[in-house]
Amino acid sequence: MPKKYHLHAKATPLDLDFIFKFKIVRGENCINCGRCTKVCIYEAHKRRKNDPRKMADPNTVLCRNCFRCIQECPRGALEKSLARDFLNIGGSHWKPDMMISLWKQAEDGKVPVTGAGYRGRFTGPGFDGMWTDMSEIVRPTRDGIHGREYISTGVELGRKLNHLTFAADGRLQSKIFATIDIPLPIIFDIPAENLSANVRLALVTAAAEIGTCIFLPAAGIEPELEKYRANIIPCFPAGEIEQHRAAISRARLVAIEYNEALLGELPRVQAAIKQIGSALTIIRVPAVKNVETIVSQLAHAGAEIIHLVADYRGMEVGGKAGSNPRLLKDIIRAVHLRLVEAGIRDEVTLMASGGIAMAEFVPKAMLCGADLTAIDLPLLIAVGARLYENPEKLLVLPEGLDKVPVQIVKQRMVNLMVAWHSQLLEVMGAMGIREARRLRGETGRAIFFEEIDHDTFGKLFKKGEAARV
Amino acid sequence: MRPATVTIKKTPSRFRHQVPKYKVTRSDACINCGTCARTCPYQVHERREGHNRVKPPIDYKCIGFECQNKEFCCVGKCPRKALSLSLNPMYETLGDPRWTADMITGTWIMAETGFPPERKDLEYNTGNSGGGFDKLRFKFPAQPAKVDPAEISTAIPLNRRNDGRADVVISTPVYGGGMSFGSVSLPTMVSKARNASIWNTFSCTGEGGYPEMLKPYDDHMITQVATGLFGVREETIQRVKIVEFKYAQGAKPGLGGHLLGEKNTESVAKMREAVKGTSLFSPFPFHSVYSIEDHKKHIDWIKQMNPTALVSVKVSTPNDVDMVAVGSYYAGAHIIHIDGGYGGTGAAPDIAKKNIAMPIEYAISKVHNFLKSEGARETMTLIASGGIRTAHDLAKAICLGADGAVIGTAELVSLECVRCGNCESGRGCARGIASTDSELADLFGEEWATQRLTNLYNAWNVQLVEILQKFGLKSIRELVGRTDLLEHVDYSK
Numbered sequence: 001m002p003k004k005y006h007l008h009a010k011a012t013p014l015d016l017d018f019i020f021k022f023k024i025v026r027g028e029n030c031i032n033c034g035r036c037t038k039v040c041i042y043e044a045h046k047r048r049k050n051d052p053r054k055m056a057d058p059n060t061v062l063c064r065n066c067f068r069c070i071q072e073c074p075r076g077a078l079e080k081s082l083a084r085d086f087l088n089i090g091g092s093h094w095k096p097d098m099m100i101s102l103w104k105q106a107e108d109g110k111v112p113v114t115g116a117g118y119r120g121r122f123t124g125p126g127f128d129g130m131w132t133d134m135s136e137i138v139r140p141t142r143d144g145i146h147g148r149e150y151i152s153t154g155v156e157l158g159r160k161l162n163h164l165t166f167a168a169d170g171r172l173q174s175k176i177f178a179t180i181d182i183p184l185p186i187i188f189d190i191p192a193e194n195l196s197a198n199v200r201l202a203l204v205t206a207a208a209e210i211g212t213c214i215f216l217p218a219a220g221i222e223p224e225l226e227k228y229r230a231n232i233i234p235c236f237p238a239g240e241i242e243q244h245r246a247a248i249s250r251a252r253l254v255a256i257e258y259n260e261a262l263l264g265e266l267p268r269v270q271a272a273i274k275q276i277g278s279a280l281t282i283i284r285v286p287a288v289k290n291v292e293t294i295v296s297q298l299a300h301a302g303a304e305i306i307h308l309v310a311d312y313r314g315m316e317v318g319g320k321a322g323s324n325p326r327l328l329k330d331i332i333r334a335v336h337l338r339l340v341e342a343g344i345r346d347e348v349t350l351m352a353s354g355g356i357a358m359a360e361f362v363p364k365a366m367l368c369g370a371d372l373t374a375i376d377l378p379l380l381i382a383v384g385a386r387l388y389e390n391p392e393k394l395l396v397l398p399e400g401l402d403k404v405p406v407q408i409v410k411q412r413m414v415n416l417m418v419a420w421h422s423q424l425l426e427v428m429g430a431m432g433i434r435e436a437r438r439l440r441g442e443t444g445r446a447i448f449f450e451e452i453d454h455d456t457f458g459k460l461f462k463k464g465e466a467a468r469v
Numbered sequence: 470m471r472p473a474t475v476t477i478k479k480t481p482s483r484f485r486h487q488v489p490k491y492k493v494t495r496s497d498a499c500i501n502c503g504t505c506a507r508t509c510p511y512q513v514h515e516r517r518e519g520h521n522r523v524k525p526p527i528d529y530k531c532i533g534f535e536c537q538n539k540e541f542c543c544v545g546k547c548p549r550k551a552l553s554l555s556l557n558p559m560y561e562t563l564g565d566p567r568w569t570a571d572m573i574t575g576t577w578i579m580a581e582t583g584f585p586p587e588r589k590d591l592e593y594n595t596g597n598s599g600g601g602f603d604k605l606r607f608k609f610p611a612q613p614a615k616v617d618p619a620e621i622s623t624a625i626p627l628n629r630r631n632d633g634r635a636d637v638v639i640s641t642p643v644y645g646g647g648m649s650f651g652s653v654s655l656p657t658m659v660s661k662a663r664n665a666s667i668w669n670t671f672s673c674t675g676e677g678g679y680p681e682m683l684k685p686y687d688d689h690m691i692t693q694v695a696t697g698l699f700g701v702r703e704e705t706i707q708r709v710k711i712v713e714f715k716y717a718q719g720a721k722p723g724l725g726g727h728l729l730g731e732k733n734t735e736s737v738a739k740m741r742e743a744v745k746g747t748s749l750f751s752p753f754p755f756h757s758v759y760s761i762e763d764h765k766k767h768i769d770w771i772k773q774m775n776p777t778a779l780v781s782v783k784v785s786t787p788n789d790v791d792m793v794a795v796g797s798y799y800a801g802a803h804i805i806h807i808d809g810g811y812g813g814t815g816a817a818p819d820i821a822k823k824n825i826a827m828p829i830e831y832a833i834s835k836v837h838n839f840l841k842s843e844g845a846r847e848t849m850t851l852i853a854s855g856g857i858r859t860a861h862d863l864a865k866a867i868c869l870g871a872d873g874a875v876i877g878t879a880e881l882v883s884l885e886c887v888r889c890g891n892c893e894s895g896r897g898c899a900r901g902i903a904s905t906d907s908e909l910a911d912l913f914g915e916e917w918a919t920q921r922l923t924n925l926y927n928a929w930n931v932q933l934v935e936i937l938q939k940f941g942l943k944s945i946r947e948l949v950g951r952t953d954l955l956e957h958v959d960y961s962k
Contacts, residue, residue: 022562027525029525040899041896041899041909042899064889064891064894064899065562065887065889066887066889066891066899066900067488067563067887067889067900068899068900070486070488070559071482071484071485071486071487071488072484072485072486073485073486074485075525076486076525076527076528079558079559080558080559080562081558081559081561081562082558082561082562101819111818111819111820112818112819112820113816113817113818113819113893114816114817114819114822114890114891114892114893115814115815115816115817115890115891115892115893115894115898115903116813116814116878116886116888116889116890116892117567117720117811117812117813117814117822117855117856117878118567118720118810118811118822118823119565119566119567119568119888119890120565120566120567120598120823121566121598121599121600122566122567122598122599122600122601122603122604122811122828123599123600131810131824131825131826131827131828132824132825132826133787133788133825133826134717134722134723134785134787134825134826135723135787136716136717136754136784136785136787136793137716137754137755137758137759137760144725144750144752144753358820359820360820360823360824364824423818423820426724426818426820426821427820427821427824427825429723429724429753430722430723430724430753430821430825430826431723432723444788445788447788447826447827449600452827452831453600453831455831456830456831456834456835457604457605457830457957457960458960460834460952460955460957460960461952461955461956461957461960461961462957462960462961463960463961463962
């Protein structure tokens with residue numbers, strides 16, 4: 001049995017302000033009776049330290065929205081509302097609640113658990129429009145997902161053969177391609193520019209600790225990162241192989257950006273990289289309108305790993321304004337299906353990124369057909385970055401983050417990945433699947449809103465449909 | 470038709486203030502003349518005898534913008550135009566798209582009065598989730614057959630097998646969900662049971678054993694056999710009319726139950742035959758069930774132990790829930806209870822609640838149709854749960870094919886749950902509903918809670934009768950599977 005993949009979370013609070021949801025204001029008609037301190041079990045209400053005759057301002061960050069103080073204040077002196085920061089942050093894709101959840105996961109590395117049922121919208125765009133299946137009696141292991149038996153979240157990157165050929169005497173004739181194992185179907189994408197040195201180093205060390213890799217532009221890799229070369233994926237334009245010989249020679253994976261010229265050049269480019277070292281090549285392809293055609297051509301031309309890059313909200317890129325862009329869920333499905341139809345799906349590895357915001361997006365992207373995913377913004381939200389979608393994308397790093405020790409920044413990123421790993425296990429456990437690789441393209445184990453809604457309500461209520469049933 | 474045991478009594482909130490929908494603002498222009506206190510019939514304003522100043526407005530008593538058409542409205546009456554009315558920002562912190570603030574407020578009013586709210590400003594029947602029940606509407610005929618409400622029956626039989634076992638009939642097509650001793654406080658658990666006996670329906674022990682306090686309500690209790698087998702004993706199986714196998718739970722399909730160590734107090738541990746303070750996990754799934762044959766073996770085992778009891782099988786809603794239901798039919802179950810993905814829980818991973826398994830609306834339709842095509846529908850009772858929030862949800866579920874429903878969250882909301890979702894953390898529920906903390910579990914008594922539940926069940930029953938009357942139907946059983954009486958907001962155009 002392989003050694004168990006086990007990540008270590010460590011409670012790591014970060015003493016920087018982050019958004020909170022509820023704001024309580026004490027009105028002037030407060031009579032300092034102290035009723036609120038008695039009823040609040042979260043200790044949001046306290047008397048003033050220096051003058052216990054008076055109530056302190058509510059420590060509203062601690063509020064869990066139980067309404068006890070509001071309902072029991074004899075004067076009705078307390079008012080609660082949604083905090084302004086909470087209302088302004090994020091947007092339609094990166095919802096404020098998600099950011100609070102990511103921040104919390106980064107703090108303790110635990111799977112977010114709450115009471116009461118689901119509280120959100122019935123369905124939504126993209127990955128919110130699908131559910132994962134479960135099984136009533138099939139189980140992945142005999143003693144639970146955290147038991148003795150191994151549930152693998154590992155994935156393999158690289159080209160694979162469709163079938164093996166053997167000589168008449170039984171000798172294997174096929175040449176088996178090298179592959180690279182990553183223990184978690186998540187790679188760190190190219191980080192935002194202008195990160196402080198500690199955050200950048202934390203990203204690399206976090207990737208190393210959990211055994212995954214991080215994309216970094218080859219041009220600016222600091223010499224002190226040399227010892228993490230197994231975890232760094234240098235990215236460079238296909239024409240600059242010679243300039244980056246050193247980085248390529250040491251890497252396990254390298255990445256080049258796709259452009260039209262690359263299609264004809266690909267065999268030559270990959271051969272040139274192979275000559276320098278043993279690295280496998282990732283081709284980063286922007287998720288444009290006809291991306292499935294591009295991916296199919298690249299796969300036919302011998303591409304090893306293809307990285308579909310959607311925008312930060314998981315939308316198609318490069319479309320004209322008003323052109324109703326596809327979402328990552330549908331892009332992955334289209335690409336996967338095209339490769340399946342061409343009979344070459346198994347030969348190439350497909351990575352997807354853009355708008356992967358919560359743990360559930362990872363198994364969902366895989367069910368749609370990706371082998372693995374890449375993320376960037378959640379790792380920064382874990383350390384207090386605030387993301388705004390309106391009026392345009394804006395990423396604000398918290399003041400003082402550059403002074404936080406690397407160890408703490410790194411641990412929070414690791415914690416987030418611990419929480420995501422555990423959540424991936426939960427989803428796989430419910431499905432009765434013990435190999436993450438088996439999630440890929442298993443649309444039969446997913447429930448898609450548009451399909452099931454049509455099959456149920458569409459058939460019952462759509463005019464014309466009803467007549468046919 | 471409500472049983473003779475039901476009496477409705479006004480049972481107000483146990484708190485001083487309600488959560489206000491509106492905000493009445495008094496500006497500096499106020500001269501404390503007291504006109505508002507004299508004119509407002511709802512006691513929003515008060516000016517005490519001998520006080521110079523009018524007290525701050527009590528927002529939650531205000532009936533809102535509809536008041537502005539009334540002659541006595543304070544905003545119009547104020548000689549200084551010092552009063553204004555707006556939506557209260559506090560209201561936004563209550564509820565969510567599934568359980569809107571209006572829905573919670575409406576449920577509170579039902580639990581207080583025993584009847585649907587008279588206020589016109591609350592949309593308490595439908596949520597704002599943008600799918601499922603929230604997209605379905607009733608298609609009432611313009612001229613329904615005349616039916617006398619007194620003749621309308623809301624009773625449903627639970628045993629349709631004609632197998633000589635108990636003929637259990639419940640008076641209203643809904644019963645209380647399983648909440649284990651440990652996950653909710655004793656007053657909560659006992660009042661649920663008392664209300665079940667008052668309403669001639671059922672409540673369920675959940676998987677944490679059968680506290681002695683519930684003994685008087687044996688005829689109205691379902692005892693649960695879940696994967697952890699906590700508190701399952703021969704004598705508890707023998708004392709009830711219905712035994713339920715819990716395979717999975719909608720909020721966390723494919724994951725076992727989990728009672729956090731903090732909630733495993735001395736009495737809870739004793740009941741569960743476990744060690745105090747340790748976290749207790751129910752494994753997933755039944756480790757002795759690998760097939761329908763194994764499942765039948767379990768059902769036979771219960772049937773042997775209690776020769777009159779009915780067997781209910783509670784499952785979640787995977788893609789193949791229809792096959793599971795038919796399997797349970799062949800295994801000899803009386804009730805197939807399907808629990809949808811958006812159902813409630815005392816503690817579940819957020820990722821499971823949102824993403825795993827399908828919402829109940831689809832599953833009802835799937836199971837109903839498949840049982841029908843297999844010729845098993847008339848023999849099985851189909852019970853739906855997991856996202857049945859209101860009487861309208863219940864009636865829609867029945868139209869889609871269920872015989873009745875199980876509710877959990879709605880019951881707790883009637884006990885003034887605000888759905889803050891902190892049932893599992895620290896000392897547990899701040900409002901004393903889902904807590905075994907010695908201080909918090911003492912926040913309300915059984916009398917109050919039982920009456921609130923009885924009132925809620927009554928309000929729902931009144932609404933059901935009204936719906937049946939508008940359709941010109943005499944029995945809730947005539948509503949089963951009548952999708953032709955529904956329309957879809959988007960599709961039925």
